[in-house]
Amino acid sequence: MEESMEKQHTGWNFDNSYARLPQFFFTQVNPTPGRAPKLIVLNEAVAEALGLNASALRGEEGVATLAGNHIAEGSIPLAQAYAAHQFGHFNMLGDGRAILLGEQITPRGERVDVQLKGSGRTPYSRRGDGRAALGPMLREYIISEAMVGLGIPTTRSLAVVTTGDVIYRETELPGAVLTRVAASHIRVGTFQYAAQYGTLEDLQALADYTIERHYPEAATQAGSDRTDQRYLRFLQEVIKRQARLITKWQLVGFIHGVMNTDNMAISGETIDYGPCAFMDAYDPATVFSSIDTHGRYAYGNQPRIAVWNLARFAETLLPLLHGDEEQAIKLAEGALSEFSTTYQNAWLKGMRAKLGIVGEEEGDLALIEGLLSLMEKHSADYTNTFVALTFDKLEESPLFVTPEFAPWQEQWQARLGRQQEERSASQELMCRSNPAIIPRNHRVEEALEAAVEHGDYSVMERLLAVLANPFAHALEQEAYASLPEPSACAYQTFCGT
Structure with missing residues (x-):
């Protein structure tokens, strides 16, 4: 039998093995359609890995699928049931604002979940509206892609669409849906x-x-x-x-x-x-x-x-x-x-590796802990301290002029001197192990404010571009390594529900 035009055009290749578990583990439920879906960002690298046609995903039917307004052929949408200890207290939970569309079988034969987050109420929503705001969904997109660049196992973000609906938190916010890709959503x-x-x-x-x-x-x-x-x-x-x-x-x-x-x-x-x-x-x-x-x-x-x-x-x-x-x-x-x-x-x-050390010596742990203790005492930036050590730019942090640092540096240099490897090999190891940049909180907030408040996604696009290869130590990354201005208020994050 010939594949449907939708499968041929878009590339959806769903299987639904989770739906073959006892129904005790899930409830079949369709996403709640958005009023006027609009594609905000599409991760073309993820689309390609999934075997999807990025151009088709940008089309009307593709965006409708990413918003939950259209159910692709082969999808069996469901909300998963699960429980949890939340801050140490046991509760019954479940997908209260997420719906699993199914498992995409990729061109490499891999099975991955495709889930819509912020797609409306489910039987597990309790008193929630099942919706998500644009800011938190873009934030997950940025951070998860940064984790990929850092080489850390992570779920991926395929797309973010706005729904055209207003959701209510402390104020009115634009609604959005994130399409999340994961090896699975099976949890503890x-x-x-x-x-x-x-x-x-x-x-x-x-x-x-x-x-x-x-x-x-x-x-x-x-x-x-x-x-x-x-x-x-x-x-x-x-x-x-x-x-x-x-x-x-x-x-x-x-x-x-x-x-x-x-x-x-x-x-x-x-x-x-x-x-x-x-x-x-x-x-x-x-x-x-x-x-x-x-x-x-x-x-x-x-x-x-x-x-x-x-x-x-x-x-x-x-x-x-x-x-x-x-x-x-x-x-x-x-x-x-x-x-x-x-x-x-x-x-x-x-x-x-972050210190360029090859092999093992008994005193390595004490050497590492000694540096961390100095960093904590002098409030030294974690990422930039290791970058400065990598490139011997010791003028870039007040830590390096403290009386305690010189003895530590002497011990470190002595440790490196006992290695057979050339110093250049140690520096190479440090370059591969110390990212030039991380998604600094103030930079993430800057990108989100431009996107949500002003509809300007260029700030986010530039941030994503430099985060794609944090070990490049490229000139254009330097501006993103700078610290935020001092503030009387500690930076806080919120769960976005």
């Missing part, structure tokens, strides 16, 4: 939902599905115990992947802002860019989220919170790990204990 909270409200069969169906989709190696490793041990291997692999992800966050000063268990993707991607931001002055206590009043999700707490979230994930798997609960707990605890080793090894390797 999805497993919590299955364990709390479903049957053992439901839980096992979800685990088997997730293993097949994301961790097939957990089921196919050789050995006579491969069936019995697959859930333990699954848990171990999720823990390793999360440890590596959090390491990457820490190395660039990224603060997620709301590490609730529904915001931890089982795939190991960064998901949900609500109150996130990047740290300027180094301080482990840095918090940007307006709702994190006690610093639960501060920069320095992120590894610990990741373990806490993974412990909640491990709890859901206990019935699958072993028939005896005591033995299951021991297996889970053993797996969780590996997080610290994986994280610490990856973090040390990353920090050594």
